Ligand code: ATP
Ligand code: MG
């Protein structure tokens with residue numbers, strides 16, 4: 001099927017067009033620069049930016065793929081989770097498009113979309129089930145067991161407080177580095193020693209592992225970094241930004257990879273899929289690849305343009321739903337900012 005996907009859950013306006021499992025276009029307009037001076041995504045600013053970017057992005061995606069709107073078999077949209085106001089802009093546009101074109105509409109889950117991005121990776125062999133998936137972004141840190149992308153995604157665990165990307169952003173800010181923090185921390189860490197400071201690994205003690213084996217917590221780590229920096233400053237000593245950045249990054253990476261591999265081991269699943277914007281982190285990819293190989297686990301990492309928020313993954317998930325015979329959604333759905341990952345499609349018609 002030929003599907004156009006619309007993604008507006010956060011600060012990226014993503015329009016993607018896929019035919020079956022083939023990517024035809026992936027247009028991404030980001031309002032990140034507008035949020036930079038606030039140190040994080042401002043919901044109202046994001047929603048307004050989506051309104052402005054949608055129409056030109058749709059036109060660009062159609063031009064790039066050489067597809068006419070009338071050729072489409074379906075329109076797809078993210079209905080959640082994400083920022084309610086931002087989601088509503090995409091949902092409004094998707095409904096208008098589907099109704100005016102008289103095309104079926106599919107309202108789908110953003111997080112499952114991140115997994116579906118993998119299907120568009122032409123360099124990789126087909127996705128095998130079951131697979132463990134680790135999604136790490138500015139808004140999410142989730143560990144999933146995917147038995148089937150279209151029918152069975154189980155939430156094993158998630159962050160109890162900050163998302164991993166959010167932790168990078170907050171620690172960057174307290175080190176005086178600009179937003180978004182991930183790339184900045186990476187740059188600073190290049191000249192630092194990751195073993196310099198033993199920052200805490202959240203929810204990793206034996207007692208925590210019993211109750212929160214697959215859950216994450218990064219706010220304690222952030223506080224630990226803040227306190228360490230404060231003590232240095234109070235003592236009148238210079239803050240070794242490189243060492244702090246490298247040691248902080250190592251603490252995040254260590255706990256992400258440790259828990260993801262624990263999930264693989266516990267479930268007897270020798271496959272791990274990585275997704276989300278934080279996968280841009282080279283150290284995370286390296287540590288995941290190295291430790292997974294030692295445990296006989298195969299790691300899949302889609303190209304970065306498909307890991308960050310985009311419309312192609314929404315179209316890809318919908319293409320899979322259509323190929324597995326699922327009915328379209330009714331128009332009776334809105335934005336669901338806390339849509340659980342188990343709800344792959346919402347408002348399916350019967
Ligand atoms: P959502 O949570 O809804 O999926 P998002 O827009 O918050 O969306 P992404 O766009 O997937 O998330 O990723 C952005 C996040 O990734 C930011 O928090 C940013 O700091 C982080 N990030 C980007 N590059 C790196 C990097 N090299 N290392 C660590 N984190 C990074
Ligand atoms: Mg983003």
Ligand code: FE
Nearest residue numbers: 114137308309
């Ligand atoms: Fe996302």
